[in-house]
Amino acid sequence: MLLANLNRAIDKAREAGLLGKDILGSGFDFDVEVHFDVGIFVSGESSALMRSLEGKMPEPRPKYVRTSVSGVNDMPSNLNNVETWANVPGIINNGVDWFAGMGTEKSNGSKLISLSGSARNIGVVEVEMGTSLKTVVETIGGGVVEGKKLKAIHFGGPMGGSIPADLIDTPLDFDELGKLGAPMGAGALLVIDDETCMVSLTRYFVEFLTKESCGKCTPCREGMRQMLNILNDMCSGEGRPGDIELLEEIADTMSVASLCSLGKTAPDPLRSALRYFKAEYEAHINEKKCPAGSCGIQSN
Numbered sequence: 001m002l003l004a005n006l007n008r009a010i011d012k013a014r015e016a017g018l019l020g021k022d023i024l025g026s027g028f029d030f031d032v033e034v035h036f037d038v039g040i041f042v043s044g045e046s047s048a049l050m051r052s053l054e055g056k057m058p059e060p061r062p063k064y065v066r067t068s069v070s071g072v073n074d075m076p077s078n079l080n081n082v083e084t085w086a087n088v089p090g091i092i093n094n095g096v097d098w099f100a101g102m103g104t105e106k107s108n109g110s111k112l113i114s115l116s117g118s119a120r121n122i123g124v125v126e127v128e129m130g131t132s133l134k135t136v137v138e139t140i141g142g143g144v145v146e147g148k149k150l151k152a153i154h155f156g157g158p159m160g161g162s163i164p165a166d167l168i169d170t171p172l173d174f175d176e177l178g179k180l181g182a183p184m185g186a187g188a189l190l191v192i193d194d195e196t197c198m199v200s201l202t203r204y205f206v207e208f209l210t211k212e213s214c215g216k217c218t219p220c221r222e223g224m225r226q227m228l229n230i231l232n233d234m235c236s237g238e239g240r241p242g243d244i245e246l247l248e249e250i251a252d253t254m255s256v257a258s259l260c261s262l263g264k265t266a267p268d269p270l271r272s273a274l275r276y277f278k279a280e281y282e283a284h285i286n287e288k289k290c291p292a293g294s295c296g297i298q299s300n
């Protein structure tokens with residue numbers, strides 16, 4: 001359905017002379033083609049996406065050659081998100097000052113935020129950069145569902161991070177959120193309630209990425225599996241003293257030695273959880289208890 005609609009819109013643009021050869025008699029040629037990917041997560045990584053467009057296995061490659069130099073079919077290639085392209089007509093029509101006038105000093109314009117998790121209102125909303133998380137979660141998201149309290153806000157999906165509820169006045173700003181350990185990424189905002197276990201949540205992201213790792217490089221393939229084993233043990237009451245340090249060591253190795261950003265940033269949810277919610281990890285290991293009462297082991 002999505003593909004059919006996109007192709008219909010492209011055909012209409014071509015019929016109207018807005019795509020193809022000699023656009024509106026200007027001598028300028030430009031065309032658009034939609035490719036459907038095999039649908040695995042790592043295909044979103046730039047060099048893997050280029051391979052996928054060539055019909056090959058979507059595996060990342062080392063970055064000593066940038067895709068802007070040699071990308072699809074070894075030609076210089078520019079990769080941008082559709083959201084980025086969607087800003088271009090507004091900037092051309094209204095000028096750069098118009099765009100830069102919105103948002104914060106370094107994070108201009110607006111951002112699509114996809115609200116999910118325990119918010120009353122979920123869905124995709126467009127907000128001005130600089131809007132506080134409080135406005136996004138409480139005013140737009142309607143706050144947390146009945147009977148639960150806000151515990152944390154997670155940004156950036158499985159390779160992102162969580163910040164605690166008391167940082168809710170933070171503005172939507174790439175640098176600010178990055179410094180706090182919750183990079184905005186593509187704008188996926190997960191509202192986390194007080195019945196969520198931060199060890200289980202990390203385990204969930206790591207499990208997803210373990211399945212999605214392409215397996216090409218050892219630090220990501222093996223590191224992720226070992227992290228998952230340790231987190232599985234913690235969530236079933238089998239955590240051991242030293243597990244946190246071991247997780248940190250694996251995370252550091254993965255960040256330095258993995259081939260692409262999947263492996264390099266896969267430990268980020270763990271890092272943010274240990275930064276703000278370390279006591280929950282310690283309770284799982286030392287007391288065999290889940291303070292949130294939501295994973296397999298005994299609650300308070």
Ligand SMILES: Cc1cc2nc3c(=O)[nH]c(=O)nc-3n(C[C@H](O)[C@H](O)[C@H](O)COP(=O)(O)O)c2cc1C
Nearest residue numbers: 041042043044045046079080081084186260261262
């Ligand atoms: C493992 C992995 C998965 C990614 N998946 C996506 C994705 O699904 N959508 C997306 O827009 N960018 C994704 N990215 C980021 C893209 O590679 C790229 O940097 C981005 O889309 C460029 O967008 P820009 O135009 O905003 O600079 C992913 C990156 C990695 C490392």
